[in-house]
Amino acid sequence: MSLETLVQQHPITSESGSTLSSAFDADSFDAVVMSTYGRFPLALERGAGCRVWDTQGREYLDFVAGIATCTLGHAHPAMVEAVTRQMQKLHHVSNLYYIPEQGELAKWIVEHSCGDRVFFCNSGAEANEAAIKLARKYAHTVLQIERPIILTTHSSFHGRTLATITATGQPKYQKNFDPLVPGFHYVPYNDIAAVEAAISELDEGDYRVAAILIEPLQGEGGVRPGDVDYFQKLRQICDETGVLLIFDEVQVGMGRSGKLWGYEYLGVEPDIFTSAKGLGGGVPIGAMISKKFCDVFQPGEHASTFGGNPLACGVALAVCQTLEQENILHNVQQRGEQLRTGLRVLASKYPNHIVDVRGWGLINGMELKADIELTAGDVVTAAINEGLLLVPAGPKVIRFVPPLIVSEKEVDTALQIVDRVMASLTTL
Incomplete structure (x- = not known):
């Protein structure tokens, strides 16, 4: 299953459960831009460090970084x-x-x-x-x-x-x-x-x-x-x-x-x-x-x-x-180890759903069990609703690729959000 298909199957909802809307006109956008991407209904307009804001002013912790691209985060x-x-x-x-x-x-x-x-x-x-x-x-x-x-x-x-x-x-x-x-x-x-x-x-x-x-x-x-x-x-x-x-x-x-x-x-x-x-x-x-x-x-x-x-x-x-x-490679090593350690704790906490955690530095994946209904798209969508941007790497792997300047506190925040997301999705 492609990332585009995952996006189409998992609409983002607000805390009230309704599909997100904003001043941004997605219909006008889709009328003139080729549909080569399955886009989450989320329009981002500014960023600073490891955080971005949508057109409604809602803040997100960015663990996508343009898919492993924004090395120094946003507006460095x-x-x-x-x-x-x-x-x-x-x-x-x-x-x-x-x-x-x-x-x-x-x-x-x-x-x-x-x-x-x-x-x-x-x-x-x-x-x-x-x-x-x-x-x-x-x-x-x-x-x-x-x-x-x-x-x-x-x-x-x-x-x-x-x-x-x-x-x-x-x-x-x-x-x-x-x-x-x-x-x-x-x-x-x-x-x-x-x-x-x-x-x-x-x-x-x-x-x-x-x-x-x-x-x-x-x-x-x-x-x-x-x-x-x-x-x-x-x-x-x-x-x-x-x-x-x-x-x-x-x-x-x-x-x-x-x-x-x-x-x-x-x-x-x-x-x-x-x-x-x-x-x-x-x-x-x-x-x-x-x-x-x-x-x-x-x-x-x-x-x-x-x-x-x-x-x-x-x-x-x-x-x-x-x-x-700025010796950023040292930060990558430290925060990567922190992230993998935290994800492995979650794997132990949810053994019926998470089968593996792997990666190097700040490119890491959390793999879900193949024989369960829960998908990477489910986790990514739920995380967005909690204010964390993640990206699938296939139908069963959630990818964590934050900016290389990510802080210890931001990694902890991301892990707490993933824990909440897994808790909510595994009790449905």
Whole structure:
């Protein structure tokens, strides 16, 4: 079941039980905006820190953060200052010219990661598209593979473009968009034998596996962390075969795991990795980062009009520097442990309903039992009515991805709300 379907099945109600209404005219909105999202009947108009307010003035504790995107929360002074300064200076020019802010951001990323080169774009899907194109060119020009295949995993999510939904190992995202892009093959996550079998079986004629595209922790797939042994064996296989190892760090990167990059949790370095979401703290930007040896792009082979513009890069650099200067990763580690500990207490309190709690840093999932009627949508809707924003990660997993600046008190508040929600839903 998709998130959009969950939303449609769970209307938000006020304390009196009636559907929420406000001065915001949802009908006028729906008349002119394509219905590509199943939206909760909630119109948000402002935010500060980890809190947002709707058009009725009601306050919510935001544990969605634009789906793991608002790194520094809402209206952070460093971002406000960076946006203001850059807009007054220069907000956009073509990549036909050198852009100093782009170079500064790329330098920061290279100095704080295993990468050597950076390509900038506007989103995670575009970053993954760039990685797919780079892997295919590397396969043709370096590995001499006529028909390269990229392995991805079941339950993965890599974006909404045609190539990235093909890479995404979830048929629900692919329905009615065929013919899909050829050259992808899916294997189970955290299953090294399946990877070894696929590389052996697909090595036939002009076909060969050229790359493995994988998330260090699956976000949309249910907040499922990668196994350390599995990823270390992946690295070994790629070293032995020449297959490129590509990490999709769009959701788990930029400090959300408690480390700057998810690959640091696994003790391996990818050849290519992608970033977006938290990189700009909510300002649209994406990046594809590669090791020098596989940087085979030449001028004119890939581009993005808005990619790496001064405004996005100036704000993203401010986000990166603030993460470092304010030691926010320490807060992510502390608050993440606090959140998981609290959720595990709730799992013990509601053993007939909660089956697992898992995650890294401030990307965590609480999984409901498969054989009960209660769904993630039920919990999310009830939490909204209590003033807490959460987001499903599939029909049975509730995702907790607050801003990385979330406080101890705010985590406690969120846990208290979830406790009340579970108490009310499990006694119905």
